Amino acid sequence: MQFCIIQPDKMDIVFLGVNDAGMQIYEWLCDRNEVDVRALLTEPDQLDIVRQVDPDFIVSVGFDHLVPPEVLNIPSEDAINLHPSYLPYNRGKSPNVWPLIEGTPAGVTLHSMGTEFDTGDIIAQKQVETDFSDTGKVLHQRLEDAQFELFTETWPNIKSGDIKYSSQDDADGSYHTKTDFVELCELDPSEEINVKTLLDRLRALTFPPFDNAYLDINGERYYVDVEIRKKDDKDDEKSDGLISSY
Structure with a gap:
């Protein structure tokens, strides 16, 4: 848990997060002149800090715990979460895995936090391309990069209050534990x-x-691990060097 010094006339944020993308976005927000990130919380027993700070926003990136409604209702503006899936697909755990197995869209979503994991109205989202050569690790990194891009691209609208929400279509969604x-x-x-x-x-x-x-x-x-390569011109060159044995 970390605290920042209070600055007047700035947007107060309590940040919930612990993963690599979360730390990157946390540090980016701390560098914004218009923002006071008042605390970084990583455990559910720290959530009472939200009540003490009474922030404008809760921003969650990689917080692996369900936030209760009485905490979500504290911010004067909203409690928002950044999830590495193209909601409503792949709510829950390991969203880098299921698009490669089930063929569901891969992507990242910024949304208002609901009372269940990865629910709530969508603020913005970005689809991420996949390839048959992708591994879970490769897609994980691509989703982390896309999270940072989506958040920083959407931030001007959040700052100005020009947020447009759209509801999730639960009928098409999926959830994994x-x-x-x-x-x-x-x-x-x-x-x-x-x-x-x-x-x-x-x-x-x-x-x-x-x-x-x-x-x-x-x-x-x-x-078992696997590596899959897409054929390119170098593969044709390699084939010329094949050695035959009899």
């Missing part, structure tokens, strides 16, 4: 599966240095 991710990591050696479906699963779970996908063979556990 930590349990969904854990179950995804365990591979069944006897399962018959389409090759592309398996590759989608493996590349989504590839996030070095973490060991995610695994299977157990003869009492031993093996971890």
Whole structure:
């Protein structure tokens, strides 16, 4: 938890966050002349600080806890969250994984915080392209970059109060839990599966240095990562150097 010195005639913000994108946006906000980031909170037992500060905005990026309604109602303007998915798709955990497996849109969304995870009206969002060569780690980094871009691009409208909200269409949405991710990591050696479906699963779970996908063979556990390359001109050059053996 961190505190900033109060400056008069500035927008008061309490920031909730802990991940890399959150820290980048927190530091960016601290450099704005029009802003006082009064506190950086990373744990739910610190949320009473919001009542003490009575800010104009709560800004959440990477805060991994549900914020209760009595806290969300404190800011005079709004409590907003930046989520690395194209809402209403992929609410909840591991939003960098599911677009590669389920084919749902990947992206980032700035939205008003609701009483459930990743609900609330949308302020702005940006879709992020994916490729069959993407891994979970590659898409994670692309989503982090897009979060910073979306927030800084939208900030002038937030500052001026010119925010246009649109509701989420729950009928088209999806939600995933930590349990969904854990179950995804365990591979069944006897399962018959389409090759592309398996590759989608493996590349989504590839996030070095973490060991995610695994299977157990003869009492031993093996971890699986995958690398997929798109063909380019250099591949034609490499083919000229093939060595034949008889």
